[in-house]
Amino acid sequence: MLGAGPSDGAGAGALSPARRAADLDVVAGGRVDVVVVGGGVTGAGVALDAASRGLSVVLLERADLASGTSRWSSKLVHGGLRYLAHGELGLARESARERAVLMGATAPHLVRPLAFLVPDVAGRAASALAGVGGRLGDAVRASVAGGRRSLPGTRRVGAAELARLTPGVRGGRGGVVFWDGRLTDDARLVVALARTAAANGARVLTGAAVRAVDGADVHVETADGEALALRAGVVVNATGVWAQRLAPAVRLVPSRGSHLVVPGERLGSPSAALTVPLPGSRSRYVFALPQPGGLLYLGLTDEPVPGPVPDEDPVPAEDEVTLLLDTVNQVLAAPLTRADVVGSFAGLRPLVLPASAGTGPDGATSDLSRRHLLRWDGPVLTVVGGKLTTYRAMAEQAVDAVVARLDRGARRARTARLPLVGAAPPVALERVAAPRRLVERYGTEAPAVAALGAEPVVDGRPETVGELRFAVRCEGARTVADLLDRRVRIGLVPADRQRAVPVAVRVLAEES
Incomplete structure (x- = not known):
């Protein structure tokens, strides 16, 4: 059984390149209570809930944290x-x-x-x-x-x-x-969830695509083309609109x-x-x-x-x-x-789509309920639907079902009272010695981000090179897209993104 993930001294739940390499080595051929497939808000929420109840957890995401729907919300x-x-x-x-x-x-x-x-x-x-x-x-x-x-x-x-x-x-x-x-920022919420899960012992692996689930065996291909497998007590399918790839019967x-x-x-x-x-x-x-x-x-x-x-x-x-x-x-x-x-x-x-419906929705999608679905298919539990606001409740219900299935782990969730990395009461946040913009994105970690450099990534925009460095060192960023499209969101304005690419390339070369 895999134990808790390592601490590399880079901050609570730091998703550093060294930690990723170490986790990949440990996960290959190992056994774990819960494999979570999908690194969006639902998957990260499930990983945190399960890890905080004492279960061993591996989160596998084919691309990057918040690389799908979770970064495209109305914030x-x-x-x-x-x-x-x-x-x-x-x-x-x-x-x-x-x-x-x-x-x-x-x-x-x-x-x-x-x-x-x-x-x-x-x-x-x-x-x-x-x-x-x-x-x-x-x-x-x-x-x-x-x-x-x-x-x-x-x-x-x-x-x-x-x-x-x-x-x-x-x-x-x-x-x-x-x-x-x-x-x-919705993507920042997902990163905070994943890092808090890591701080509670989960192993969070991006660039790790699940190719098949065969009974208890989960087959994975990494971004480097390496194939590995691990055994899971339960697989939680939290892949959102792609859920049918692991659960074809979900509508x-x-x-x-x-x-x-x-x-x-x-x-x-x-x-x-x-x-x-x-x-x-x-x-x-x-x-x-x-x-x-x-x-x-x-x-x-x-x-x-x-x-x-x-x-x-x-x-x-x-x-x-x-x-x-x-x-x-x-x-x-x-x-x-x-x-x-x-x-x-x-x-x-x-x-x-409700089970009582026919072959398609009767009316506009705006009239469909935003309620979520939990469904077992053998050892795979699919959690899908809902919305960003209710991710924690969805995760709690999913992990309740996992705990009942495995007959291990705490019966009650802790996540309604568990602060995410960087969180503090508003009075404490007011006292954090860092620019307000950084405090609103990184909370109590803002001074550490500020110390890595205040040079703007793009002239006329507020994002800093220090944010890019912090993203590589602590937040699991591995590519230019990870940096510009998800960690600092410059990519929302294509013209600014184009100007930022050389800076992102330089930071990746220096930090990876």
Whole structure:
């Protein structure tokens, strides 16, 4: 039975090149309680939960942490207002509870309150409905542990405050403000989960593709072309939209959610998320989400994706770009054009088709539940569906099933009170001696990142060479894409990425 992973002195749960090499040597031919397949938020969450209960764990990811859907979200930790609109009170309460856990205990350095503004110029019926929904959401939040004081309440604002919060909106009228959680970076959450799992003894191996599961034997091919095998008590399939490759009987309806990247100054550098109802819908909105560093993400679409799911990253369709721009332009004083779009991204949601359904979804994917599925197929437990906000609850239920199957490991999860690496109470984070931007991304590890260099990767952008060095030394980054597309996210703006590539290549050569 494999024991806990090594500590190399590079910080809590450091995923260094030396640790990866050592873990590969130990894993080959070994036996482990749990093999987790997939390095997204669900897989990393399962690995952390299982390791923290005393199980031996190996996480295998074919590419990189957060290389799939988990880096293409809206960067929100939300309480489920949309689920209330569909009458799913239980899912809304679960979302509100998990948001409170992230904000109050496990990741307060990564999740902060964000105001959402629905302007009256979008239609008084829309802002009135937002007010009702927001107050229902406030009531749900107050009903869960830690939720009552985690966010301000819903309220109306006048024209002056609307202009201050969202300067790009046509003036003269007010609106409704409700609150939710903003995630600094979804990929950073996944990295923090994986490193916390490693700190609890899990072996986290990226560039390790599972080619087959034959009974208890898991066959792996590494990025270097090496073949290895290990035996597992249980295999947890946490591969999201690719889950059917290990569990063909699972029925999924992938849905594409697309975003555009625009300079925040084009909307007057808003401090609140502009929220505009999608024409013809009472529960779907287009959001203009302000981001650290001056950018703004405009989303979100919900389009069914037929056919097999490719390994390549999805891209927004032309009609999605048009829909997003046309919707937000309804309320802007100076409409956006395609020339304002400096980048775009899209992700695939693994929506579960209910067992009672026919051969396909009856209606739009936006109407399918975001509930998750647990399903056993021999020694393989598939956990799929759900959403980023509820990853911890999904992982807890999955590991409950694993513990029952193996008859070993702690019966109760610890993860609702287990801080991720870098986490600390807000008062302590205020005292961290490092630039605020780094504290909001690395928490208590920000001084270590700052000490590795403040030189910008790209002139005019805030990301530093120290962040790239830290990513290689401690966060498992092995390639240029790992660095630029997932650890610091410069890749969201292709023109900036092109300028950053030589710096990333240099850092990899120096640090690997």
